Amino acid sequence: MKFFKEHRKFISLIAILSFIYYGNTLLNEYALDDTLVAYGNESVKKGIKGIPELFTRPYVKHERHTYGYRPLTQITYAIEVSLWGFNPHISHFVNVLLYFFCCLSLFAFLKFLFPDDIFLWYAGTLIFLIHPVHSEVVASLKNREVMLAFLPAIWGCRFIVQSTREPTIKNLLRKFITGTALITLGMLSKASAWVFLLLSFVIILFNYLTAKNKKALLTIIIIILIAVSLIYIYKGTRFLVVEGFRARQYQPIENPLILHKGIKSRILLGFVSWLFYMKKIFLPYPLISYYGYPVIQMPSSFFDPTVIISGLTLLICGSAGIYLYFIKKNPMGLAISMYVVSLLPYLNMGAIVPGIVAERLAFEATIAFS
Numbered sequence: 001m002k003f004f005k006e007h008r009k010f011i012s013l014i015a016i017l018s019f020i021y022y023g024n025t026l027l028n029e030y031a032l033d034d035t036l037v038a039y040g041n042e043s044v045k046k047g048i049k050g051i052p053e054l055f056t057r058p059y060v061k062h063e064r065h066t067y068g069y070r071p072l073t074q075i076t077y078a079i080e081v082s083l084w085g086f087n088p089h090i091s092h093f094v095n096v097l098l099y100f101f102c103c104l105s106l107f108a109f110l111k112f113l114f115p116d117d118i119f120l121w122y123a124g125t126l127i128f129l130i131h132p133v134h135s136e137v138v139a140s141l142k143n144r145e146v147m148l149a150f151l152p153a154i155w156g157c158r159f160i161v162q163s164t165r166e167p168t169i170k171n172l173l174r175k176f177i178t179g180t181a182l183i184t185l186g187m188l189s190k191a192s193a194w195v196f197l198l199l200s201f202v203i204i205l206f207n208y209l210t211a212k213n214k215k216a217l218l219t220i221i222i223i224i225l226i227a228v229s230l231i232y233i234y235k236g237t238r239f240l241v242v243e244g245f246r247a248r249q250y251q252p253i254e255n256p257l258i259l260h261k262g263i264k265s266r267i268l269l270g271f272v273s274w275l276f277y278m279k280k281i282f283l284p285y286p287l288i289s290y291y292g293y294p295v296i297q298m299p300s301s302f303f304d305p306t307v308i309i310s311g312l313t314l315l316i317c318g319s320a321g322i323y324l325y326f327i328k329k330n331p332m333g334l335a336i337s338m339y340v341v342s343l344l345p346y347l348n349m350g351a352i353v354p355g356i357v358a359e360r361l362a363f364e365a366t367i368a369f370s
Helices: 002-006 008-027 047-054 071-084 088-113 118-130 132-139 144-163 169-187 191-211 214-241 263-282 305-327 331-346 365-369
Strands: none
Touching: 002 008, 008 088, 008 118, 008 132, 047 071, 071 088, 071 144, 088 118, 088 132, 088 144, 118 365, 132 144, 144 169, 144 191, 144 214, 169 191, 169 214, 191 214, 191 305, 191 331, 263 305, 263 331, 263 365, 305 331, 331 365
């Protein structure tokens, strides 16, 4: 392919750096959560023969918990079992390889999105590659799901955005359907792939504001309808297809919103969550395996210093984003908007997040940061 020939040196650099940064994980064994979804899973143990079962079983089936639907993630483990049995070192190698493909896909995405900004292609990809907040995703086999969702979804986002540039409605729909299918495929690894529909919306709206493309406006309307539909279809599929599926029951130690009900509590914890991600993305230290309660404290009022600082950063970020996005139509405004939109689903203001916050949930937001 022309793309690989033109950028073979940089692609080689991405591969080398991926293994320099995460090659030490190849020595790792299985971790605690891996037993739930990989080597402790009865269907995965059957290898390829167990794949049909994975489409009708919950992601986690434990004596206390039965929840989730991520068959494609577990299929990768089943294939590994058939090829070389349970070998954590090879599984970690697969994770690093997937991370290389994620970085390569981001490079292609940035090149498509900003065709004239060569510096951004290279700098953005390298910043993404070396960002320490990704260590949870790459080093944990259980969190392979994040990369498996990311890979088809970022290409799906590209196809959806590209659809607005097509000369005919037929080609527009073809690209849009392809993009939506890829994002849906990503959701079979983890529902977080849905975020790329929101990113498509942000990018296309920006293009519409700058170029007044009527096809972009049509695509925006379709995206809104598809985004809402996908959520309900995904949730409905879990209950209809998965045997014994039930919604996850959280414990207070996983998220204090179990005990602290009401909109006020959600907003307060949302501010805390926002500040957490700001700190971890801009100053990724220290990084730990699990936050939850009491590592993350529930603020008592809007006058809590954490809430005030978080509110100020959100106000500055939001104001700058709106000004640069809508008024100046500056690409920096697009980046800020993508950053905010990527984090919105994980701020506990809507859905409750197990563990309150997690570094892996910032994976998509680091695209905009880069």
